Amino acid sequence: MLKFYHAPWSRSSAVLWLLEELGIDYEVETVDIRAQVPESYRSVQPNKKVPAIDHDGTIVTERAAITLYLAETFPDAELNVPSGHPDRARYLTMLVYCDSVFDPSLTAKAKGWQYVSNDFSFGLFDDMVGYVEKVLSERPFAAGGRFTAADIQLASSIGFTMGVLKVLPQRAAFVDYLARIGERPAWQRAQTMDQELAMATPYFKAQFNGQARD
Numbered sequence: 001m002l003k004f005y006h007a008p009w010s011r012s013s014a015v016l017w018l019l020e021e022l023g024i025d026y027e028v029e030t031v032d033i034r035a036q037v038p039e040s041y042r043s044v045q046p047n048k049k050v051p052a053i054d055h056d057g058t059i060v061t062e063r064a065a066i067t068l069y070l071a072e073t074f075p076d077a078e079l080n081v082p083s084g085h086p087d088r089a090r091y092l093t094m095l096v097y098c099d100s101v102f103d104p105s106l107t108a109k110a111k112g113w114q115y116v117s118n119d120f121s122f123g124l125f126d127d128m129v130g131y132v133e134k135v136l137s138e139r140p141f142a143a144g145g146r147f148t149a150a151d152i153q154l155a156s157s158i159g160f161t162m163g164v165l166k167v168l169p170q171r172a173a174f175v176d177y178l179a180r181i182g183e184r185p186a187w188q189r190a191q192t193m194d195q196e197l198a199m200a201t202p203y204f205k206a207q208f209n210g211q212a213r214d
Contacts, residue, residue, distance in 0.1 A: 002026040005044060005052040007033040008198035011103070012051030014156035015066055016194055018149060020186035022070060022077045034203040063153060064099045068092075071149040079149040091143035094135070094150040101128055102157050110167045129169060132158070136173040140180060147181075155181045 004019060004026050006012045010033060019026050031037060037048040045052045045061050052061045053070070060069045071080035081091035101122045108115065109125040117123045132154075135142070142150035159178055162168040181187060198204045 003054040005029050007050045008194045015051040017190035018152045020190045022074045064095045067149045087144040094142040098153040133171050133173045136177045
């Protein structure tokens with residue numbers, strides 16, 4: 001059995017979508033990262049963050065690593081790009097880019113940080129936006145001509161940061177890309193499940209009752 005450690009409406013929501021795309025059995029263990037996460041959880045994730053998975057005793061953390069592991073372990077879903085395929089390098093690049101560049105540069109922008117490119121390994125927000133826009137203008141999906149696990153991570157990041165956080169600028173390439181993705185049944189199922197899980201957590205219950213904590 002696969003146990004998925006998840007906080008609704010967080011970075012781990014992309015892994016929830018991935019699991020739905022894979023069509024495998026899994027159990028969700030909710031981790032309320034917006035409250036006091038128990039110290040015991042460090043045995044799963046050393047920083048008490050999500051996502052994480054426990055697959056028959058094998059623990060995997062970090063979104064890119066989980067995505068690679070699951071896509072390769074369950075190949076029938078055809079979300080992986082195998083070694084030797086012409087799209088393999090682009091697939092790996094975009095998977096890691098989401099974690100190592102997109103997310104941190106977006107966070108820095110949202111926090112209003114002022115810095116030069118050499119201050120941080122992830123570089124500048126504007127450079128990230130320009131690169132992702134170029135990629136999605138040149139090809140229909142993250143790695144090439146077909147949907148892969150890299151698209152789950154990229155589309156999740158774009159959708160949340162452009163549509164919810166309103167930090168990523170609306171660009172035609174991003175809007176068109178999300179339109180290509182949005183009709184996938186697994187994405188729709190994951191969205192419904194994540195909302196139900198969110199509404200069961202104290203933080204979001206309070207927020208939607210107008211009593212959100214600072």
